[in-house]
Every structure is written in structure tokens, then in C-alpha cells.
Amino acid sequence: MNFLAHFHLSGDDEEIAIGNFIGDFVRGSNLDELPRNVLNGIQLHRFIDEFTDKHPVVKSVNEMLQPYFSKYAPVVSDIYFDYFLASNFDDYSVVSLRDYTHGVYDLLERKKHILPDRARNFYHFLLERDIFFEYGNKGGMRHVFNGVSSRARFKSNMEQGVPILIKHEAELLPLFQEFYPSLQKASQEFIEQL
Numbered sequence: 001m002n003f004l005a006h007f008h009l010s011g012d013d014e015e016i017a018i019g020n021f022i023g024d025f026v027r028g029s030n031l032d033e034l035p036r037n038v039l040n041g042i043q044l045h046r047f048i049d050e051f052t053d054k055h056p057v058v059k060s061v062n063e064m065l066q067p068y069f070s071k072y073a074p075v076v077s078d079i080y081f082d083y084f085l086a087s088n089f090d091d092y093s094v095v096s097l098r099d100y101t102h103g104v105y106d107l108l109e110r111k112k113h114i115l116p117d118r119a120r121n122f123y124h125f126l127l128e129r130d131i132f133f134e135y136g137n138k139g140g141m142r143h144v145f146n147g148v149s150s151r152a153r154f155k156s157n158m159e160q161g162v163p164i165l166i167k168h169e170a171e172l173l174p175l176f177q178e179f180y181p182s183l184q185k186a187s188q189e190f191i192e193q194l
Contacts, residue, residue: 001052001183002082004132007104008092009048009187016041016191017104018111020048025119038114040194047190048183052078057179061172068164072156079135079144080165084176086136092180101132138162 001009003021010017019034019041031039052058058077065073089097108115108123115123126132134140145161152158165172 001048002078004082004135005085006045006048008085009184010041010044011188011191013037014107014111016044017107018114020045022116022119025116034114043194044187044190048187051183051186055179057175061175064168068160069157072152072158075148076158076161079148079161080172081176081180082135083141083165084173085180086132089136097133097136101130104132138165141165
């Protein structure tokens with residue numbers, strides 16, 4: 001799952017949400033001074049990634065995307081799933097996507113002193129491009145894929161992310177709708193055990 005889903009799966013605890021956001025930006029030595037619930041959020045981030053990577057639905061999506069994106073298929077599926085979450089946000093939240101994204105941006109602004117440098121730089125990019133809201137439309141997705149493609153170390157074909165999404169959207173959406181509730185349930189159970 002990508003950044004919007006990680007926030008959405010964090011529940012109501014702001015520090016868990018921050019930890020879940022920075023999970024890809026921290027390593028062992030960066031953890032010493034973080035608040036306990038931020039550390040719990042990092043654990044949640046890693047749980048979500050592992051659950052997602054092992055889930056049979058996600059594996060089948062990655063197999064479908066592999067001919068187009070090779071080893072970047074899991075990256076693309078994560079982005080597609082954020083698109084499906086954003087474009088169907090009313091199915092998963094009582095708060096509108098617009099209000100939700102403003103809340104996330106506000107939280108990041110208030111807690112940016114906790115963010116590692118790379119996460120803080122990414123937050124400014126998120127805010128400038130309104131990425132979380134833009135996940136919900138294909139024009140915004142083009143910007144996301146072009147940005148990710150420019151940072152790829154190898155040929156990724158991710159600039160074709162939107163045309164491939166359009167081609168397979170009718171197949172992919174039901175798979176997301178099958179997978180995401182199980183991830184929500186597992187994430188909530190993980191939080192309750194922290």
C-alpha cells in the first residue's frame with residue numbers, strides 16, 4: 001500500500017499515523033529518540049507492507065502487472081490501490097477525501113519536527129502537489145507516475161501507469177475491493193495489540 005492507505009489504516013492516534021508515514025524513511029539508528037506511539041506506527045507500517053506483500057490478491061495483481069512493469073509491478077500496484085482508495089473514499093470513510101487530506105496535511109505540519117529529513121522533504125512535495133487528493137483522479141496519477149518513474153534506477157515503464165490502469169481498471173477495482181477490507185481488519189487488530 002502507498003502513503004494515503006498507510007495514513008487511512010492508522011486509526012485515530014496521531015503519533016501512530018506519523019510513524020506509519022515515516023516507516024520507509026527510517027532505519028534502526030534513527031529510532032532512538034522517537035515517542036513510543038511513533039515507534040508503534042513504524043511497526044504498523046511494516047506489518048501493513050508484509051501483510052500486503054503476502055496477500056494472494058496482491059500477488060495476483062502483481063502477476064498481472066509484471067509484464068508491463070517488470071520488478072516495479074509491486075510499486076505500481078501500491079499506487080493503483082491508493083488510486084482506488086482515493087477515488088472510492090466515500091466507501092471507506094465518513095469524511096470526504098478533501099477534508100481527510102486537509103487533516104493529514106495539518107497533522108504533518110504540526111508534527112514535522114518529528115519527521116526525518118527525507119520524510120519532511122517528501123511532505124513538502126505532497127503538500128505542493130496535493131498528492132493525496134490527486135490520487136483520486138487520473139491526471140494526478142500521471143504526475144505521480146512521472147515522478148516515481150524519474151526516480152527509478154532501472155527502466156520502469158511507470159510513465160505508462162495510467163494507460164495500463166485504464167486498460168485493466170474493471171479487473172483491478174474488484175480485487176482492491178476484496179483486499180482492502182481484510183487489510184483494514186488486520187491493521188485494526190494489530191493496533192489493538194500494540
